[in-house]
Amino acid sequence: MRQSHLFTKTRREAPADEVAKNAQFLIRGGFVHKEMAGVYSFLPLGLRVLEKVCGIIRKEMKTLGAEEIFFSSLQNRVLWQTTDRWDDERVDNWFKTKMKSGTEVGLGFTHEEPITAMLKTHLHSFRDLPLSLFQIQTKFRNETRAKSGIMRCREFLMKDLYSFSRTLPEHEAFYEKVKGAYRNIFDAVGIGGETFLTFAAGGTFSKYSHEFQTVTEAGEDTIHLCEKCRVAVNEEILHEQKTCPVCGTATLTPKRAVEVGNIFSLGTRFAEALRLTYRDEGGKEAFPIMGSYGLGLARLIGAVVEIHSDSAGIIWPRNVSPFEVHLISVDGGKEEVRGVAEELYRSLSERGVSVLFDDRDARAGEKFADADLIGIPYRAVVSERSLKEGGIELKERGREHIVLVPKSDIPTFTFA
């Protein structure tokens, strides 16, 4: 893409009303736009990052055998009354509104109810199980206080996955597989090293639920980390779990962290309340055992920015970068320099390399500063100087080392 066609502009200064690094860089770079407190829209660069993250998630969901769906945001009040989750006394972060008729509807903050209810139409036999469904969809939560930039929003994208199993061992096996899938996702987006499986408050059907907490000062939870086992205990259950659940040590280090994902065992609570049953091998009526697995996309992106950035801007991990290469033409209007840059842009594009081509009529310093802010991992510079020295300069974002690639290598050059 030509940067001259990119409608977003970078900003030199961070907005006065953002303190979180993730929001400051994402807004300065033109990735997102703030609509109101806790509500952010995605702009072209941000959307490209989002699509990369979605791609990584979809791949892992596919490996799990989950099928993708896309449910509505508007929710039927009767459904949620059935499970006793409509009352504001029970769930206080609902956004509710009314139809013209006066009938109340809710904006979904999660989707156990509608998905369970839908399956009454499609799930009848043990042969239909196990089954897992996921979506990447907008959730609404009426937070009393939005904070930490894009980390705690009132409207946000969530990947939510729901599993339906016949037996407890079958459920537990899937639950463990999801842990592995989540690990792969965090590794792929570049926060695997800072993200820890964390034991948190369970519920009716299990002693614990599991959270995936990414250690960062921008987080709002406190976890107690066992450095050896690389698992943690959420402070909220520290009164009942004072030691590492894996090795038993009491030497735990408190850390600030953000919950990027969580997984729950739900048992038959929703299936029973909504009367979702199937016929088992013996022809008897049975309830499927459910699990629910969430992953906040904006939080994930926010956490990546918090971890992968320096004073100049973002340093995107390759897998989530909006483009693979930032090609900068420092031509000052000189035809021969521009010609080489255009040739390189065409050559890379033809080979399927995604390139942000800074073809703007701007000075070198401004282009470099923008490139550092936007944070694409590879930077290629074509200039009169580089051509005189023999070719094109290549540099990795976040590193000082520059290599010179001969112009003749352009048609075949690949990034390591």
Added chain:
RNA sequence: CGGGGUGUAGUAUAGUGGUAGUACACAUCCAUGGGGUGGAUGCAGUCCGAGUUCGAUUCUCGGCACCCCGACCA
């Protein structure tokens, strides 16, 4: 939800009970062309409402919005 704070141009900020200033951005021009270049000219603003006052962007009250701390976070 409790406590605290802030609303001035597209952005970041200064200031004043009496014509609102600076920087960046933007527009035009000249010079320049490897780390946000120099210069000239131009465009653009006091959150909304009420009150006090001869006069309010400034003071008072109300509203709205935003931020921070805490509580909350199926």
